[in-house]
Amino acid sequence: MAKAKNQKSLILLNDVSEAIKAEHLLKAKKLDIKVVAPPVEIRIGCDLAIETELLDSYEAKKILEAYKIKPIKIIPLSSTQLEPTDIIKKVDFGDYLMIKAGHMKLSFNKTTGEIVNISGGGCSDIPFLALRMVGNSLIKTEKPEDLGCTLCAYMLQKAYEEAVRSYRRV
Amino acid sequence: MLTIIGTVPLKGMPLTLGSCKFSNGKLKVDDLELPLINGTSVMIAAAVTTSGSLGIKTPQAILAGDTGSGDGSNLIYRFLRDQKCSLHASSNQEIFALHYIKPNILYIKEAVKRLKRKPNAILVADAGAMYVAKAAGIAKEFDLFTPDLGEMAFLADPEAVHPAYVRNYLFENANDVDSLIKQAYEYSNASNFLLVKGAIDYVVDRATVVAKVVEPSVAALEPIGGTGDSLSGIVSSLIDSGLDIKHAAIIAAKTNRLMGKYSNPNPSTKVWEMLSNIPKALQEAKTVSTLG
Structure with a gap:
């Protein structure tokens, strides 16, 4: 029913x-x-x-x-609530691809899958996530959803998921 | 005197107040070595480098460890709230640059109220401190925010309490910076001055764009984490040197771009690899600014 x-x-x-x-x-x-x-x-x-x-x-x-x-x-x-933005964009830098999810950006090497930079955000777990994720492979890294506690981490997770999808398509 | 306030990603690090040192790639506050990573650490490193180049006193910092739970952020909020500030006028300006912190609307109001009791306080905010200042409705208490384009859309959105909640049509309009600036001021969600960083850097004085900085253009800076943090450190030190906020913002924007140009970066470059180029970049930016 x-x-x-x-x-x-x-x-x-x-x-x-x-x-x-x-x-x-x-x-x-x-x-x-x-x-x-x-x-x-x-x-x-x-x-x-x-x-x-x-x-x-x-x-x-x-x-x-x-x-x-x-x-x-x-x-x-009874009323509509604000939702996190769902805008995802990609910027191709040749050997590198940058994924933007709202205000968060994650860039990786298209050949190796290495996360080379995390940019944007201002909550207190973003530097921690950068420490733990940058330099690691997209496939093997710890994820924002496992380590993060803030809305910036939530948006970074969206960027990370899109990065994994993009890397698997390369 | 410049005081940089924010969290660093060291779990359990207690509230720490001390003088900052940055040499040979090592960053220390009160003799505690900090990880050099995007965020407050890079802001401090950039500010120390800029202050050294300007020949002014090195900044101090108020820090606590926080990996997202908010425990370190709360230590900072409480420390600021409980400060016993002198109400006597002082001839020396005090710059408080607030940076990475977990937003808490109630706590920031108390902290800023206390800081504003200092008669010559200049308040700068970036990152989480800027988010929470806007969300708490106290943006006008601040002298300078340094948003990127996504954060500018957040300031322009009267409903959003965090950049994650910016409505899509505003995010899509992130290139229409003039409209976003106008809207942010209309809703009293901007500081007195703004330094909006992007392909074009905008310097704004109470809703009026007073300068645009476009050169040099280094596309690879966008993916590099921490280039906004270096800009915040540079501009805070320039204000500390006695420059008015407008000129400090213009020179800082040029310096950060030149730092990038001299570093010849690619998207895998790390921001701390570029900081050693600040003195050369600052020298050139000041010369160009004087000529301009």
């Missing part, structure tokens, strides 16, 4: 790190979700929440709890 659509709910989580993991888990379970900004009254400036169909919210909660992610709250929604 088709589910009633359009009635949305918002799953509030403790931090961006949890939201990144939640997105990954819920998409893997084929739930129709997207990451959005929390309501303005509870935002601190670097946070994410998960928007889902209201009818899916209980299932989503059970999935997350099975992975030890405990939502703070699930609230019904």
